[in-house]
Amino acid sequence: MSTQEERTLARIALTWLAEPGTRSVYRLAARLGPVAALELLLDGGAPDEKLRATVAARVADGDARAVAAEAVARTERLGARIVTPEDEEWPARLADLKGLRLLDAFRRVDTETDPPLCFWVRGGWPLGEALERSVAVVGARAATGYGTHVATEMGYALADRDWTVVSGGAFGIDAAAHRGALNAGGLTVAVLACGVDRPYPMGNTALFDRIADTGLLVSEWPPGADPLRPRFLIRNRVIAAGTLGTVVVEASARSGATQTAHRALAIGRPAMAVPGPVTSAMSVGTHELLREHPKARLVTGVPHVLEEVGRIGADLAPPARGPDRPTDALDDDARSVLEAMPRRGTVGVERLASRAGVDIRTALRKLSLLEELALVARRDDGYALAPAPRPAARRPGTPASP
């Protein structure tokens, strides 16, 4: 029986031998376990000719196990961590990628779309928890002022309602969505197509640092990995499958952003598009998506987005756990106040009252009750959810061991 460390090393080595998403590798690892799968591949036993050639070329270049060990050491030096399906924080939702079949797929990135073998993560939040209530906001690099405005507003409004924003790391719509979420003090996740230590594009370095401080930088590639062109499309399946829905804000004709939406549709997740002026080249892709896919939904703002992902969110929410939880004793007002509490950070009474739809005196009365029940804690700058009922969240500076 292999140890978890051996299995993690094998997963890293497999990721190095063939790009993430490669179906034959994923299936081999699922059937034999990563350690035996690695041994088989290194012994030249790949199940198909193409994979055998790929592995042979890689092996001629270096020792897969040594490369993996070096990646682990480098990850530790960075203060990042490696997350595998064996970790509690692994986002279970990614398993849906096993069923992803794109129509008319002719390029390799459209057929090799199986789930990731492991992630590199920078940032303190458990990955699965961060993605639990998340929406992807994606779009063109060469965004217009209009698109940038809409993406920033959308990132802000999602974060303000305690939804996690997920995007890539590109200029334009991606960066605007992250900035919006950061401005709202919310949680934002950048899924990169290169190492989490290697900001690409360089111009977004300061943004990546802000994201790593309060959100997450995530990648399927080890530290130092280059942002090779096909990796952006390989990465897109993770953005589509890791979130409850994908919104395309602006996209030119046949852009990568609309491909993320196609991946979302292919696994039954809502794909949404923001319309724009028909005179704008940056709205051609969103309009195409809306015209060509009967299931793609036109959205003009976060209320529309939440209509789509809310349904899915409700479906995926854990069922009630039994009759004797402290919240069962709450009346409607107290429940509203509790539900209006931000997932993270503190909130003032006035803001809370307005979010809960109650007057300030009611809010104060219900907060006292919630404090007594240890559901809410008073802080210097307002009220926060009490940490007790939530699963242990790893804070920045305490990375999990790989």
Place this chain on the structure above:
Amino acid sequence: MSTQEERTLARIALTWLAEPGTRSVYRLAARLGPVAALELLLDGGAPDEKLRATVAARVADGDARAVAAEAVARTERLGARIVTPEDEEWPARLADLKGLRLLDAFRRVDTETDPPLCFWVRGGWPLGEALERSVAVVGARAATGYGTHVATEMGYALADRDWTVVSGGAFGIDAAAHRGALNAGGLTVAVLACGVDRPYPMGNTALFDRIADTGLLVSEWPPGADPLRPRFLIRNRVIAAGTLGTVVVEASARSGATQTAHRALAIGRPAMAVPGPVTSAMSVGTHELLREHPKARLVTGVPHVLEEVGRIGADLAPPARGPDRPTDALDDDARSVLEAMPRRGTVGVERLASRAGVDIRTALRKLSLLEELALVARRDDGYALAPAPRPAARRPGTPASP
């Protein structure tokens, strides 16, 4: 047996007794004929209480038959004409209004949507022929620069492909669509909610004169009739039913323009909407339409519009009339050249060659052939379709007698 003149007078009188579209009046006229229906109503024999009251109030105000005779005289003085279902130029398509049932209709204009009893028309084209290949382009009065631009381009491009543009007479999108069509030398039809002699709004007077010169001004109300508020909505059903499809370019929330689209959908015609910036109040109505009606189609330009109405157009096109037409002898190039000829006006050889997708020498060769077959005529300023194979079109200045 009544004469056609008596029947026309009765239709006018009925239109005066109750607003056009009133279901009980339309059905009475359909069952008894307009003359007997008028007699019945004037004798106090209206089939329902409401209509009896409406008629009584009108009759207290004047003599219906005298009002009708005066309307006929005034129409003749104007150089306009009255068109009834007994005329060859009546647009048969309007009969579809008999089946119009709007969901959730609670206002009278949403339930009284039967076909018109007669039209007043200014302009030389036979009404039915003008509407045969027509698209409605409608939208907000308070259009933005974006909407005005899109409507003008759309009017131009439709007219350039020999489609008739149909709209109301309002500022904003309506006026822009007409101007686009006029700039392309095309046929445009303004359906008014007041008399055809009574330009409303006044600011569009010059536009109405241009439309009457080369296109048509059409109304269900006699000369001198006021543009009362409900009449705009009553009128909208004619725009929806008289055309092969309705495009809403810009509309605020719950505007009259989206109601035209709803009427089009209710009788199975394509309803289309042009998206715009989500930050624009003038695109709220178009986005609503696209979100709420699964059959409403997002269009970004005339090629998309023609995709929708083209199918309907093909359905409604008369079947081939037999094997011995002169066009049967044509080869592909000659047929392309003939099909590229504008429906009206002349075209230069270069433009024609480019529209037909042939080189100029081929175009000239095929034009000689088409001339010999009397399908095309050479003019001082280019080539035109020969008048012979087309139904006799009334030219301006030769109005039909009512």
